[in-house]
Amino acid sequence: MPYLTWDSKTPPQPVSAALRLDTIVYPQGNGYPDAEPENQIILGDNLAIMSALLPDYEGKIDLIYADPPFYTNRRYPVRVGRDEDSRRPKEWQLADGYADHWENIEAYLDMLFPRLQLMYRLLAPQGTLYLHLDWHADHYARLLLDEIFGPDRLLNEIIWVYHGPSPIRSAFNRKHDTILAYTKSPTYTFNVDAVRVPYNPKTIKTFASSPKAGFGKVPDLERGKVPEDWWYFPVVARLHNERTGYPTQKPQALLERIILASSNPGDLVADFFCGSGTTSLVASQLDRRFIANDLSWRAVHTARARHIAGSTHPFNIKYESSLKLKRISGHRNDFQLNDNMLIIHPNLLVDLDYWEIDPDWDGQVFCSVSQAIRPRKKGPIPGELTLPNSIGTRNIAVRLVKIDGEQTQFIYTG
């Protein structure tokens, strides 16, 4: 079998991260205080994070979707704040997103190869990896996956096609991505009936009008057909409700098909390049457990907000403990407590993106029971949050995140 080789192919063994549990999020109080979620969103470099997960999760993850940087040699800023939907770029507020810059293809493969090897180890025996790339590097990745999984384990080479504007005038518009799906073993989860799609009306008409169509074999037209290995889903565009402003966000419909096909309710689904959290959100909505990981704080923040708005399942937020997360803390009296409502001073709301409350702060792990998120399109961020009926005896702590990413934490002092 041919292998892909390059000078720096065998990198040193990855060093595991020490993970610190920072927050348990109970979306709108759901599950508080007893639920001990296994779901997790983790901030840190996935090489160190995946290594840290090996002792507990080797051979335990049922489905991994990976959507790494594509080797485009571009920077992808995040569009934040209200005007990010405007057609006028001057009105956009931008924040750091992620970089897809490499010295050369070897450097890119040095990033990708050990991470794919770790994903293979984490996958359960019946598990599947979906690796999402495009023309820049998918040909290299396929050889790497053949090497790691074996060429016989290629389940599908899926082509995702879409439309969109493009400045290209000297070639055909590049409007497809490639998703390489590999199974860990010949026995794998594939729920064909969960992903069937309706037959084309023309096909249905043909069978209705001609008994000889299909050489006498009439498919179960009502049950629908197995989708082809090329999929059309629109990209997440400006006006779509699911749009977060995080760059290269993938459509929920795409992840829904992958998750329905290759996992079952209760299974563990992971995405170690999670970006805005599309995979984990859809997994959670479909009652799968999830691990979502990204290097960028903005990605973790976006994924957290999406989960709170779109799913009721509680989750942990963990940090690679070597990361120095800047959070200003202290005491403040810009809040007012009315019965079980905490009301924030309107001046603080102006540039606020997110705020949350722990009604019984233990000084270690923030138990977020009530959260407010700035709506992406219209309307103000809520200025009051409800506390649970019975709150503990410790302090009420409040965390705020501004649009520009500044994070603060206060103890409520009345």
Ligand SMILES: C[S@@+](CC[C@H](N)C(=O)[O-])C[C@H]1O[C@@H](n2cnc3c(N)ncnc32)[C@H](O)[C@@H]1O
């Ligand atoms: C193409 S985006 C993922 C988009 C995501 N699928 C979504 O729907 O929003 C790639 C992501 O990989 C993250 N990333 C790049 N290198 C990483 C690393 N070494 N560890 C963890 N995340 C990484 C980037 O921060 C970026 O958010």
